[in-house]
Amino acid sequence: MRISFRSNSFPHSPRRATAADGERRTIYTVAHAAAGSRPPWVGLAAAVWVQVAAGSAYVFPLYSHAIKEALGYNQKALTMLGVANDVGENVGLVPGVLANRLPPWLILLIGSACALLGFGTLWLAVTKTLVMPYWVLCIALCIGTNSSAWLGTAALVTNMRNFPLSRGTVAGLIKGYVADNAAEHSHFMFTQISSVVLGVYLMVATVLGDTLKLSEAITYLLFGIMILLLLAPLAIPIKMTIYPNKPKREKTSTLAPSYSTDSLSGPDQENSEPLLGGTSTFVTGANDSDEATDVDLLLAEGEGAVNLKKKRGPRRGDDFTFREALVKADFWLLFIVYFCGVGTGVTVLNNLAQVGMAVGADDTTILLCLFGFCNFVGRILGGSVSEYFVRSRMLPRPFWMMCTQIIMVITFLLFATGLHSLIYVSTTFLGICYGVQFAVMIPTVSELFGLKDFGLMYNFMLLVNPLGAFFFSALLAGYIYDKEAAKQQPGVLEPSTCLGPDCFRLTFYVCAIICCCGTLVSVVFIARIKPVYQMLYASGSFRHPRSQQLH
Helix, strand or coil: CCCCCCCCCCCCCCCCCCHHHCCCCCEECHHHHHCCCHHHHHHHHHHHHHHHHHHHHHHHHHHHHHHHHHHCCCHHHHHHHHHHHHHHHHCCHHHHHHCCCCCHHHHHHHHHHHHHHHHHHHHHHHCCCCCCCHHHHHHHHHHHHHHHHHHHHHHHHHHHHHCCCCHHHHHHHCCCCCCCCHHHHHHHHHHHHHHHHHHHHHHHHHHHHHHCCCCHHHHHHHHHHHHHHHHHHHHHHHHHHHCCCCCCCCCCCCCCCCCCHHHHHCCCCCCCCCCCCCCCEECCHHHHHHHHHHHHHHHHHHCCCCCCCCCCCCCECECCCHHHHHCCHHHHHHHHHHHHHHHHHHHHHHCHHHHHHHCCCCCHHHHHHHHHHHHHHHHHHHHHHHHHHHHHCCCCCHHHHHHHHHHHHHHHHHHHHCCHHHHHHHHHHHHHHHHHHHHHHHHHHHHHHCCCCHHHHHHHHCCHHHHHHHHHHHHHHHHHHHHHHHHHCCCCCCCCCCCCHHHCHHHHHHHHHHHHHHHHHHHHHHHHHHHHHHHHCCCCCCCCCCCCCCC
16 A cells, blocks of 8 residues: 555535536545544654754754854844744745645655755855855855745645644644544544653753763763654554554435445445545534535536525635635734734744843753743644634634733733743743744634635745744844943944843833734634634534535
8 A cells, every 4th residue: 555645635515516426426424534544644643753854943043142153243133144034934935835736745855955955055154164145144044944834834734634624733733633533532642642742851851961961872862762752653654554443334424325435435445545535525424414415405406406606705714715815804813913923922032042141041052942842832732722612612713812912911021020030931931822823823724714725825824923023023122132232332343242131121012012912903803703613613523614605
């Protein structure tokens, strides 16, 4: 059997039936596709490793101070490098467009080439092997971090299409969907727990490595354990290959008794095909009866018994093209809410090393590792918690963006105090809230505007990162930092170091105000989309809306 990392495309609702279709129209249930289906889980395991490789942009604060010292840049020049870092990471419109036209492996290959070219050039500049002008360094960093956009788009779009019924959980950290049966739930729990264990392990190993003098043998041992934890998600498809689960035969709603899903599959056919075929409809078992009625009506229309009129355009929850989404108010409300949360958060991330040094933190590496781990936890919680409440209470996912932005207001005020004792607590809260913003935005886009142009819309939303970095980090934080540094060192032409709470205090106040505005906008946004979520999750699980309306 050929196993591949591939994406499955599908329509959200039954296509219009014609006479050529006859009565051979099949409705697939979750149970038919999920049990023992190996390719989606192999793609999930591969996506975990791809996401690890795609995290290069997040380590910019780790080496930014070294670039500053080696090349003699001031803070404003360094923050512009941070903007280039964020532009490369988040401007993924090209991979977003190509996600529907190229296979995932080719997108991954392009991303790998970008990483080699960009970071290879950066290495030559920092080691002074080649002397390069500043603008070349910006372009090289932009190309290198743009690999994250290519790798992340391939991994996310593929798995969002492979597991469409639990988009929040998938978005949390490229996880599988939580189906109703115990086997699938156990697979998901194993993957999620192994990822949490890996995050905790890396956090502890980093702290120990910076506080204790470890021997070379112990260092290699810690590295070997990390590799084993990275391989853990592969245990799912291996287990499903050795011990395949036989799908239970269920009677699904079909157009005629003679055409059941089992009879079409054949008794000897392995259930290892893609979750969805190009002309099949994917619905949950709870809605089979409703969807069967829709199909009957469509067949009747094909025979001339019923006249159905097409609606003028897609409604929220249907499949939108990118152009159709751009003219919707909800699209821009989500963009503004996400901009207020992530745009301010990335400002602290890009300047985290300087923030730590300004308040007297001994080791900024631990500070960055703490932010990264909490960002990881926030993505896990944002995806899983929003998934639970949207199914049980029909609570719109952006509610959690609003809650975390309220916490971010308090966090920025804590940062503004400049107290050394609060720097680690503030970084913890900011990392969690930052991760939640990202994890909630992804499924919200797919639920409101569909998966047709999801890759393009998702990458368009990511533009808030470089925009926030430019306005809040380069123009605001960099200017204030250099101004305060000049006050502290009046005799130095271009001072590079600023110490004390005044270096970033005004920046944190502005970020707190921006998050207050984001909270107010999110209240309006939640009120507008609440009926949509009540329609999508009325049965307790995601239900694809009908693409056609009866008049």
